[in-house]
Amino acid sequence: EVIPSKFTISTFSTYLNDEESRSFLALDFTEEDQTILNKLKDIVDVVLSGFGFPKYYAIPIFHTSVAWTPDKDISSSILEHCPTPEGLPCRYFLPKNIVLKAGNRTYTFVNIDKSN
Numbered sequence: 001e002v003i004p005s006k007f008t009i010s011t012f013s014t015y016l017n018d019e020e021s022r023s024f025l026a027l028d029f030t031e032e033d034q035t036i037l038n039k040l041k042d043i044v045d046v047v048l049s050g051f052g053f054p055k056y057y058a059i060p061i062f063h064t065s066v067a068w069t070p071d072k073d074i075s076s077s078i079l080e081h082c083p084t085p086e087g088l089p090c091r092y093f094l095p096k097n098i099v100l101k102a103g104n105r106t107y108t109f110v111n112i113d114k115s116n
Contacts, residue, residue, distance in 0.1 A: 007029050008032075010085060013079075015065070023069055
């Protein structure tokens with residue numbers, strides 16, 4: 001399956017890393033994009049299973065992080081200052097490749113559809 005050449009931003013969110021040592025400001029993708037990215041995650045899960053490793057994430061939330069801080073709770077203070085995605089000059093990402101990362105595990109997909 002070919003990966004689409006653009007992904008659409010749906011909202012800003014904040015996340016706390018697994019170790020609870022950093023918070024991240026992130027851009028979330030639309031539900032349609034989440035579905036496509038979940039299919040890629042399923043491919044990674046098959047490979048991990050073949051090597052006896054656990055799944056990537058049981059319930060992933062695909063996003064791109066744009067900033068981080070060592071503060072543990074930034075959600076209320078930062079999100080009130082973020083524009084709506086409609087207010088951004090550009091709501092799209094045009095990826096060269098897609099990287100799934102969790103902790104020290106990284107998986108890269110490079111078959112991007114350039115026809116759009």
